[in-house]
Amino acid sequence: RLASPFYFETGEQTGSLPFVSLNCSLDDMRNSSSRCSPGSACLGCQHAHPLLLLCTTQHLIPLKTRTARSSGSRGHHSQVSKTLTRWVSRGSGISITMAHSNLRSTSSSPSHDDVNLGPSANPHARPTDFDFLAVIGKGTFGKVLLAKLKADSKFYAVKVLQKKIILKKKEQKNIMAERNVLLKSLKHPFLVRLHYSFQTSEKLYFVLDYVNGGELFFHLQRERCFPEPRARFYISEVASAIGYLHSLNIVYRDLKPENILLDSQGHVVLTDFGLCKEGVEPEGTTSTFCGTPEYLAPEVLRKEPYDRTVDWWCLGAVLYEMIFSLPPFYSRDVGEMYDGILHKPLPLPPGKSEKVCSLLVGLLQKDQHRRLGAIADFLEIKNHPFFTPINWDDLYHKRITPPFNPNVRGPADTQHIDPEFTREMVPNSVSRTPEFNASTSSNNAFNGFSYVANEDSFL
Numbered sequence: 001r002l003a004s005p006f007y008f009e010t011g012e013q014t015g016s017l018p019f020v021s022l023n024c025s026l027d028d029m030r031n032s033s034s035r036c037s038p039g040s041a042c043l044g045c046q047h048a049h050p051l052l053l054l055c056t057t058q059h060l061i062p063l064k065t066r067t068a069r070s071s072g073s074r075g076h077h078s079q080v081s082k083t084l085t086r087w088v089s090r091g092s093g094i095s096i097t098m099a100h101s102n103l104r105s106t107s108s109s110p111s112h113d114d115v116n117l118g119p120s121a122n123p124h125a126r127p128t129d130f131d132f133l134a135v136i137g138k139g140t141f142g143k144v145l146l147a148k149l150k151a152d153s154k155f156y157a158v159k160v161l162q163k164k165i166i167l168k169k170k171e172q173k174n175i176m177a178e179r180n181v182l183l184k185s186l187k188h189p190f191l192v193r194l195h196y197s198f199q200t201s202e203k204l205y206f207v208l209d210y211v212n213g214g215e216l217f218f219h220l221q222r223e224r225c226f227p228e229p230r231a232r233f234y235i236s237e238v239a240s241a242i243g244y245l246h247s248l249n250i251v252y253r254d255l256k257p258e259n260i261l262l263d264s265q266g267h268v269v270l271t272d273f274g275l276c277k278e279g280v281e282p283e284g285t286t287s288t289f290c291g292t293p294e295y296l297a298p299e300v301l302r303k304e305p306y307d308r309t310v311d312w313w314c315l316g317a318v319l320y321e322m323i324f325s326l327p328p329f330y331s332r333d334v335g336e337m338y339d340g341i342l343h344k345p346l347p348l349p350p351g352k353s354e355k356v357c358s359l360l361v362g363l364l365q366k367d368q369h370r371r372l373g374a375i376a377d378f379l380e381i382k383n384h385p386f387f388t389p390i391n392w393d394d395l396y397h398k399r400i401t402p403p404f405n406p407n408v409r410g411p412a413d414t415q416h417i418d419p420e421f422t423r424e425m426v427p428n429s430v431s432r433t434p435e436f437n438a439s440t441s442s443n444n445a446f447n448g449f450s451y452v453a454n455e456d457s458f459l
Contacts, residue, residue, distance in 0.1 A: 125198035126433045127205065130158060135424040136417045141165050141175075142203070145426060146210060146414065155411045156195065159206035160430045166204075174274065175204065181273040182206070184248050189398060190241040192261070192271040201434050211269045213262030213406035214416030220257055224325045228356055229389075230403040231322040234260070235315065236390050237268035242311050243378025249284075251277045251307075255314035256292050257321065264411075266402030280308060282377070293334060294327040298342050298366045312373035312381065316363025323352060328364055342366070355386040 130147040137144035142161040149156060166172050182194035195207045216234065220226070226234070238260060245252055254275040261269040277286050285305035291297075297313035299306040320328045328347070329340030346364050348357050362372030362384065373380045382392055394400050406416060414422050 125196060125205075125207075127200065127203075127431045128433055130156075130431065132158070132426045132430050133412065134414055134417075135421045135426060136414065137421055138424075140169070141171070143427070143430070145430060146412065147207075148412070155210045157208045157210040158430075159208060161204040161206075163199075163202055163204060177276070177278060178273045179206070180278065181245075181250055181276045182208075184250065188241055188244045189396060190237045190268050190270055191244070192269050200432075203430070209269070210411070211261040211263050211271070212408050212411070212413050212416060213264055213266060215258055216260040216262065216268070217257035218416060219262070219404070219406075220321065220325075226322045228323065228353060231319060231356075232386065232390065233400065233403050234268055234322065235319045236387060236392075236395055238270060238318070239315060239378065239381050240392070240396060241268070241270045242315060243381070245276070246308050246311070246377055249278065249280050249282075251280045251286065252311050252314075253277060254291055254295075255311060255318055256295050257318060260318070262402075262404075262406050264406065264408040265398075266404050266406055267398055282308075293337070294330055296338075296341060297368065299368050301338055301342055306368060308377065309368045309371045309374050312363050312371055313365075313368075315381075316360055319356075320360055320364065323356060323360075324349060328360075353386075355384075355388075359384050359386040 129151065130149055132145045132147045134146045135143055136146050136157060137159075142159065142165075144157055144159045147156050147158040148154070161175065166175055179194070179197060182192075186193060192211060193209045195209070197204065197206050199205065238255070242252055242255070252270075252273075252275075254272065255270075259270060259272045261271055263269050275290050277288070280286055285307050287303070287305045289300060289303055291300055291310075291314075295314045295317045297306065297310045300310060317327050329337050329344060331337040331340065346361060348360065359372070365371040368374060372384065381387070382390075391400070409415065
């Protein structure tokens, strides 16, 4: 399964796949059945590369064996932003890593001591406020931990990021952008909530809802597909969240089952805002090549400017997977899958209702200007006949009983978290509060990061 997103703004292409130009040739890489890994030498050309090379549409390079429908490197909320991102082919044991857009600079990065961290909006918050209980996710910049706040014994997911790594990879703008989207997402019931953020001289801390009903992907993996009423419930709540983001001129860009969590009652919680694009007006476009392979819209693959309808394509792809077990046009051959997304008619196996098929055809329209949602955005989605049973006001206020209860045993339950993470020891460093020694340098990389939420923001 090509489960994780990539983010790519520079480089070239080979076939229909994004390609980063390095010193090694594709033929050398293919003939040696080898691969470049971060910080190591390419076995094909013996050059050391700081990033990994994606070869061609036909020759993917094995890295790590995974089980069928495995989602690769991820974690609770998919919560740690990635500079290097893994692609895992569903059932093939094939993984590909793509580099982000920090390709131009070869100069040394500033250390965390060179950053003016700015005044903290919550000067009393510190790591020692928490008991850190378990690792529930990890990524390039740090870890996500289940934590109990000592003051009130409430449980949170705390994302802990290393400033030094963020600055070295020049990702501070993306981290701040993710925080900004989290702040704007406070008033919607189906978006993960940022309670507050704070920092030490070495780390950034996001204090988030701990959503412990499991990823939608986890439940799809176990059940393979959902009956239409259950799929309708989930896709309605997701569409409501996406519509809200669009109303704030935010395009989500990475909708997939891994980023859709279930809470303890079975309601949807959308998370991971690392690829969100702010400031996209109703008629506006953006052009960054990013997303997750199975869910890429045709206009993204064609490297054309795209608008907020890219999210409605992704919504259709997720609904299709809920109904038919696999994303539309899915193939273990990435080139073949991309060709299907670009050129082939949508396959609709028999046995499903006319209404759900009509919705899928509308959402998975290859021409973004004719796609459902192209004119009136979320209003068009709401008014489709497939959603006739949904009272949208009741949905928003969670007055509709979810069709599935994940049977969470308590607020600290981790049964739906991948044991790959929960087996890991909690590092002692996350609970330390080093002396805050901010520089007065003009590099205000994390200025304004700290934040305290209004506890009434949902009322």
